[in-house]
Protein backbone atom coordinates (compact mmCIF):
# COMPACT_ATOMS: atom_id res chain seq x y z
CA UNK A 1 0.00 0.00 0.00
CA UNK A 2 2.88 2.34 0.88
CA UNK A 3 6.42 1.91 -0.36
CA UNK A 4 9.51 3.99 0.51
CA UNK A 5 12.69 3.51 -1.46
CA UNK A 6 15.96 5.13 -0.37
CA UNK A 7 14.05 8.07 1.04
CA UNK A 8 16.02 10.86 2.69
CA UNK A 9 14.81 14.04 4.37
CA UNK A 10 16.56 17.18 5.52
CA UNK A 11 15.00 20.44 6.70
CA UNK A 12 16.46 23.33 4.68
CA UNK A 13 20.24 23.16 4.69
CA UNK A 14 20.34 21.14 7.91
CA UNK A 15 21.61 17.59 8.34
CA UNK A 16 19.76 14.63 6.92
CA UNK A 17 17.21 13.67 9.60
CA UNK A 18 16.06 10.50 7.82
CA UNK A 19 18.42 8.45 5.64
CA UNK A 20 18.03 5.58 3.19
CA UNK A 21 14.57 4.62 4.31
CA UNK A 22 13.39 1.57 2.40
CA UNK A 23 10.28 -0.18 3.69
CA UNK A 24 6.68 -1.13 2.98
CA UNK A 25 3.54 -0.60 4.96
CA UNK A 26 1.20 -3.37 3.87
CA UNK A 27 -2.58 -3.07 3.70
CA UNK A 28 -4.33 -3.91 6.99
CA UNK A 29 -1.01 -4.01 8.88
CA UNK A 30 -0.45 -2.79 12.44
CA UNK A 31 2.87 -1.29 13.52
CA UNK A 32 4.55 0.85 16.14
CA UNK A 33 7.04 3.51 15.11
CA UNK A 34 9.51 4.18 17.88
CA UNK A 35 12.93 5.60 18.68
CA UNK A 36 14.49 8.21 20.97
CA UNK A 37 13.15 11.75 21.21
CA UNK A 38 14.19 13.74 18.14
CA UNK A 39 14.86 10.59 16.09
CA UNK A 40 12.40 11.72 13.43
CA UNK A 41 9.13 9.92 14.20
CA UNK A 42 6.96 12.97 13.58
CA UNK A 43 8.97 13.75 10.45
CA UNK A 44 8.33 10.25 9.10
CA UNK A 45 4.61 10.57 9.89
CA UNK A 46 4.57 13.85 7.96
CA UNK A 47 6.11 12.10 4.96
CA UNK A 48 3.44 9.40 5.23
CA UNK A 49 0.75 12.10 5.42
CA UNK A 50 2.24 13.78 2.34
CA UNK A 51 2.60 17.09 4.17
CA UNK A 52 6.37 17.00 3.60
CA UNK A 53 8.29 16.07 0.46
CA UNK A 54 11.34 13.82 0.69
CA UNK A 55 14.64 15.40 -0.34
CA UNK A 56 15.57 12.20 -2.12
CA UNK A 57 14.21 8.76 -2.92
CA UNK A 58 10.82 7.54 -4.04
CA UNK A 59 7.57 7.33 -2.12
CA UNK A 60 4.68 5.33 -3.55
CA UNK A 61 1.30 5.77 -1.90
CA UNK A 62 -1.51 3.48 -3.02
CA UNK A 63 0.55 2.45 -6.03
CA UNK A 64 1.38 5.97 -7.21
CA UNK A 65 4.79 7.65 -7.26
CA UNK A 66 4.22 10.92 -5.38
CA UNK A 67 6.80 12.80 -7.46
CA UNK A 68 4.65 12.16 -10.55
CA UNK A 69 1.36 13.40 -9.12
CA UNK A 70 0.07 16.92 -9.80
CA UNK A 71 -0.30 19.00 -6.63
CA UNK A 72 -4.03 19.37 -7.05
CA UNK A 73 -4.49 15.60 -6.69
CA UNK A 74 -2.89 15.52 -3.25
CA UNK A 75 -6.02 16.43 -1.26
CA UNK A 76 -7.88 13.42 -2.70
CA UNK A 77 -4.98 11.12 -1.92
CA UNK A 78 -4.61 12.57 1.57
CA UNK A 79 -8.21 11.65 2.38
CA UNK A 80 -7.12 8.03 2.23
CA UNK A 81 -4.80 8.71 5.18
CA UNK A 82 -6.10 9.68 8.63
CA UNK A 83 -3.84 11.42 11.11
CA UNK A 84 -4.09 12.13 14.82
CA UNK A 85 -1.67 14.87 15.85
CA UNK A 86 0.21 14.91 19.13
CA UNK A 87 -1.60 18.09 20.22
CA UNK A 88 -5.07 16.95 18.94
CA UNK A 89 -5.73 20.21 17.04
CA UNK A 90 -9.36 20.45 18.12
CA UNK A 91 -10.96 23.86 17.68
CA UNK A 92 -11.89 25.29 21.10
CA UNK A 93 -15.10 26.99 20.05
CA UNK A 94 -16.62 23.92 18.38
CA UNK A 95 -18.33 21.00 20.13
CA UNK A 96 -17.04 17.44 19.82
CA UNK A 97 -19.63 16.79 17.12
CA UNK A 98 -18.72 19.97 15.21
CA UNK A 99 -14.99 19.26 15.41
CA UNK A 100 -15.44 15.78 13.99
CA UNK A 101 -17.84 16.95 11.29
CA UNK A 102 -15.72 19.97 10.32
CA UNK A 103 -13.81 18.37 7.40
CA UNK A 104 -17.12 17.42 5.78
CA UNK A 105 -18.70 20.81 6.47
CA UNK A 106 -15.71 22.58 4.94
CA UNK A 107 -16.18 20.48 1.82
CA UNK A 108 -19.74 21.78 1.56
CA UNK A 109 -21.51 18.51 2.37
CA UNK A 110 -25.10 18.63 3.48
CA UNK A 111 -25.34 17.92 7.23
CA UNK A 112 -28.18 15.46 6.73
CA UNK A 113 -25.81 13.25 4.72
CA UNK A 114 -23.29 12.81 7.55
CA UNK A 115 -24.99 13.56 10.87
CA UNK A 116 -25.76 9.93 11.75
CA UNK A 117 -22.29 8.78 10.66
CA UNK A 118 -20.63 11.33 12.95
CA UNK A 119 -22.81 10.30 15.89
CA UNK A 120 -22.17 6.58 15.25
CA UNK A 121 -18.43 7.22 15.06
CA UNK A 122 -18.49 9.21 18.31
CA UNK A 123 -20.36 6.37 20.01
CA UNK A 124 -17.82 3.89 18.63
CA UNK A 125 -14.91 5.80 20.19
CA UNK A 126 -16.85 6.02 23.48
CA UNK A 127 -17.88 9.68 23.30
CA UNK A 128 -21.63 9.13 22.96
CA UNK A 129 -22.20 11.20 26.12
CA UNK A 130 -19.82 14.00 25.08
CA UNK A 131 -21.21 14.88 21.66
CA UNK A 132 -22.29 18.44 22.45
CA UNK A 133 -19.55 19.67 24.78
CA UNK A 134 -16.58 21.91 24.05
CA UNK A 135 -13.00 20.55 24.10
CA UNK A 136 -12.17 22.57 27.24
CA UNK A 137 -14.19 20.18 29.39
CA UNK A 138 -12.95 16.97 27.77
CA UNK A 139 -10.24 14.92 29.53
CA UNK A 140 -6.96 14.15 27.71
CA UNK A 141 -8.23 10.68 26.75
CA UNK A 142 -11.54 12.10 25.51
CA UNK A 143 -9.76 14.71 23.38
CA UNK A 144 -7.59 11.96 21.95
CA UNK A 145 -10.71 9.95 21.07
CA UNK A 146 -12.35 13.01 19.46
CA UNK A 147 -9.21 13.48 17.36
CA UNK A 148 -9.30 9.79 16.40
CA UNK A 149 -12.96 10.08 15.38
CA UNK A 150 -12.15 13.11 13.22
CA UNK A 151 -9.29 11.24 11.55
CA UNK A 152 -11.66 8.35 10.76
CA UNK A 153 -14.45 10.46 9.26
CA UNK A 154 -13.32 9.79 5.69
CA UNK A 155 -12.82 6.05 6.33
CA UNK A 156 -9.08 6.18 5.63
CA UNK A 157 -7.15 3.09 4.55
CA UNK A 158 -4.40 3.94 7.01
CA UNK A 159 -4.44 5.76 10.34
CA UNK A 160 -1.32 7.53 11.66
CA UNK A 161 -1.21 8.47 15.34
CA UNK A 162 1.54 10.58 16.91
CA UNK A 163 2.09 9.68 20.60
CA UNK A 164 -1.61 8.91 21.16
CA UNK A 165 -1.01 7.81 24.76
CA UNK A 166 1.34 10.66 25.66
CA UNK A 167 -1.18 12.52 27.82
CA UNK A 168 -3.23 9.75 29.39
CA UNK A 169 -2.93 7.32 32.30
CA UNK A 170 -2.18 3.61 31.74
CA UNK A 171 -5.83 2.39 31.86
CA UNK A 172 -6.80 4.99 29.23
CA UNK A 173 -3.73 4.06 27.17
CA UNK A 174 -4.98 0.44 27.15
CA UNK A 175 -8.45 1.57 26.07
CA UNK A 176 -6.99 3.65 23.24
CA UNK A 177 -4.85 0.72 22.16
CA UNK A 178 -7.95 -1.53 22.08
CA UNK A 179 -9.62 1.04 19.85
CA UNK A 180 -6.68 1.01 17.41
CA UNK A 181 -6.62 -2.80 17.41
CA UNK A 182 -10.36 -2.96 16.75
CA UNK A 183 -9.98 -0.48 13.90
CA UNK A 184 -7.19 -2.64 12.49
CA UNK A 185 -9.38 -5.76 12.75
CA UNK A 186 -11.95 -3.90 10.69
CA UNK A 187 -9.34 -3.51 7.93
CA UNK A 188 -7.51 -0.20 8.48
CA UNK A 189 -3.71 -0.18 8.56
CA UNK A 190 -2.39 1.55 11.70
CA UNK A 191 0.92 3.26 12.51
CA UNK A 192 1.37 4.39 16.11
CA UNK A 193 4.39 6.58 16.88
CA UNK A 194 5.27 6.13 20.54
CA UNK A 195 7.94 6.10 23.22
CA UNK A 196 5.75 3.99 25.44
CA UNK A 197 7.44 0.62 25.93
CA UNK A 198 4.68 -0.65 28.21
CA UNK A 199 2.17 0.06 25.45
CA UNK A 200 4.22 -1.76 22.81
CA UNK A 201 4.70 -4.75 25.09
CA UNK A 202 0.95 -5.33 25.14
CA UNK A 203 0.80 -6.33 21.49
CA UNK A 204 2.90 -8.62 19.37
CA UNK A 205 3.13 -6.12 16.51
CA UNK A 206 5.66 -5.01 13.95
CA UNK A 207 8.13 -2.42 15.32
CA UNK A 208 9.75 0.22 13.17
CA UNK A 209 12.67 1.61 15.15
CA UNK A 210 14.37 4.88 14.20
CA UNK A 211 17.93 5.47 15.39
CA UNK A 212 20.36 8.05 14.05
CA UNK A 213 18.22 8.66 10.98
CA UNK A 214 17.99 5.00 10.04
CA UNK A 215 15.14 2.55 10.31
CA UNK A 216 15.20 -1.05 11.52
CA UNK A 217 12.10 -3.16 11.30
CA UNK A 218 11.30 -6.08 13.58
CA UNK A 219 8.43 -8.17 12.26
Ligand SMILES: Nc1ncnc2c1ncn2[C@@H]1O[C@H](COP(=O)(O)OP(=O)(O)OP(=O)(O)O)[C@@H](O)[C@H]1O
Nearest residue numbers: 011014017035036037038039040041042043044195
Ligand atom coordinates in the same frame (compact mmCIF):
# COMPACT_ATOMS: atom_id res chain seq x y z
N1 LIG B 1 10.38 22.17 10.79
C1 LIG B 1 11.61 21.78 11.17
N2 LIG B 1 12.70 22.49 10.78
C2 LIG B 1 13.93 22.11 11.16
N3 LIG B 1 14.21 21.04 11.92
C3 LIG B 1 13.16 20.29 12.33
C4 LIG B 1 11.81 20.63 11.98
N4 LIG B 1 10.98 19.69 12.52
C5 LIG B 1 11.78 18.82 13.18
N5 LIG B 1 13.08 19.17 13.06
C6 LIG B 1 14.24 18.44 13.63
O1 LIG B 1 14.20 17.11 13.11
C7 LIG B 1 14.57 16.17 14.11
C8 LIG B 1 13.50 15.13 14.25
O2 LIG B 1 12.34 15.72 14.80
P1 LIG B 1 10.96 14.92 14.99
O3 LIG B 1 9.99 15.87 15.61
O4 LIG B 1 10.59 14.28 13.71
O5 LIG B 1 11.42 13.81 16.04
P2 LIG B 1 10.54 12.86 16.96
O6 LIG B 1 11.20 11.53 16.93
O7 LIG B 1 9.12 12.92 16.55
O8 LIG B 1 10.73 13.52 18.38
P3 LIG B 1 9.79 13.46 19.68
O9 LIG B 1 9.75 12.02 20.09
O10 LIG B 1 10.54 14.31 20.67
O11 LIG B 1 8.45 14.01 19.29
C9 LIG B 1 14.85 16.97 15.38
O12 LIG B 1 16.24 17.17 15.46
C10 LIG B 1 14.13 18.28 15.14
O13 LIG B 1 14.78 19.32 15.80
